[in-house]
Amino acid sequence: MNVSYILIAFAAMLGMMLLGLPIAVAMAAIGIVGGLFAYGVPFIDSIAPVVWGVHNDNLLTAIPLFVLMGELLLRSGIADRMFGALAAWLGRLPGGLLHTNVGCSALFAATSGSSVATAATIGTVALPSLYKRGYRMDMSLGSIAAGGTLGILIPPSVNMIIYGSLTDTSISKLFVAGIIPGLLLAGAFMGFILLHALYTGKAVREEKVPLATRMHLLKDLVPPGVVFFIVMGSLYSGLATTTESAALGVIASLLFAWKSRKLTWPLLQHCFVQTAKTTGMILLIITAAFILNLAISLTGVAEAMTAWVTSFGLTATQLLLVLITFYLLLGMFMDVLSMMVATIPITFPIVTAMGIDPVWYGIFIVLMCELGMITPPVGMNLFVVHGIRPDKGGIHDAIVGALPYALIMIAFTILLMLVPGIATWLPGKM
DSSP, X not given: OOHHHHHHHHHHHHHHHHTTOOHHHHHHHHHHHHHHHHHOTHHHXXXXXXXXXXXXXXGGGHHHHHHHHHHHHHHTTHHHHHHHHHHXXXXXXXXXXXXXXXXXXXXXXXXXXXXXXXXXXXXXXXXXXXXXXXXXXXXXXXXXXXXXXXXXXXXXXXXXXXXXXXXXXXXXXXXXXXXXXXXXXXXXXXXXXXXXXXXXXXXXXXXXXXXXXXXXXXXXXXXXXXXXXXXHHHHHHTSSOHHHHHHHHHHHHHHHHHHTTOXXXXXXXXXXXXXXXXXXXXXHHHHHHHHHHHHXXXXXXXXXXHHHHHTTTOOHHHHHHHHHHXXXXXXXXXXXXXXXXXXXXXXXXXXXXXXXXXXXXXXXXXXXXXXXXXXXXXXXXXXXXXXXXXXXXXXHHHHHHHHHHHXXXXXXXXXXXXXXXXXXXXXXXX
């Protein structure tokens, strides 16, 4: 197939998304038009089995289960108590509660699976306290927006499930692969906050909390820790599949919600409705992505693009550097989900042909999605934290505050390229 036709189709799909058409509509339209162009009406007959196969895949049942797990922990007030406990332990560090923002985001990410949910939850809990204590609003917003991105890197992650389903990569290994990079990136964020506080001479510190009080508050960190241990422990040990581990996580979340005396029918109704809305949107997009994948596989697009890219003689490192630039620019104008499902069918065959590990590339893609969450003008987390800031200032504070964290993500991605074992070592031990 002529590469110019492929580039035109890809540009048309991105153009439809930028014009505001639903992601699923844009992807399905390009897939159907491309398939009809290459094969005619018989292509339509092949769509039904694909759609049925997608919705009959029990692996995707994990998506609503993980979404429901996060909703239960969020609505039962566990996030509020978790923030208070971490504030007592981390508040004395130079930078004060900014460390708590990142630490709480990392811990909540281990139960929510969503970047936006993490940023919104931690922002709602933290921003009023930060505002009252006189913290710089740009630093406050930036730390929460960046910390929220950990929601799709630290498992469980809905984005990893989508990547695994699109590329037929083990989701269990993807989850395990995200643990070390997620913790290291959280540590890098906190390291920046510490150095910035010391360098500027404005090292804000909270009042020291007695050790007995801090030890007592540790009980509020138990629920997210137990849920994470149940989900990841069952996966790593091989005792449960991804879907089964998600179900175990939901049961644990229900028990903690009941123990906190928040497990009421209105709470359950709200959690179920929100889960249904989120899951419906994701599965519709995945269905459209598989229709596009069908057109790509039947028309030989992947093979043509792979041959075209390899003709430039790029090494694997050079190709990844090009992809970093590509995703950085794309993330400025597209939301994370559309960026993933629109590009993975094209880029995945190319990078695997270059010998890049599929699990490692999954972590790379998630990092690029994280970057897209905090790059203007369409960085979703920027809008989330801006919308809940208490002083009603301009969005430029969120953009300026998130910029250093975006640079840290790029530097961390390069480190991941130099030391791929950061992502591949732990899955290799499964």
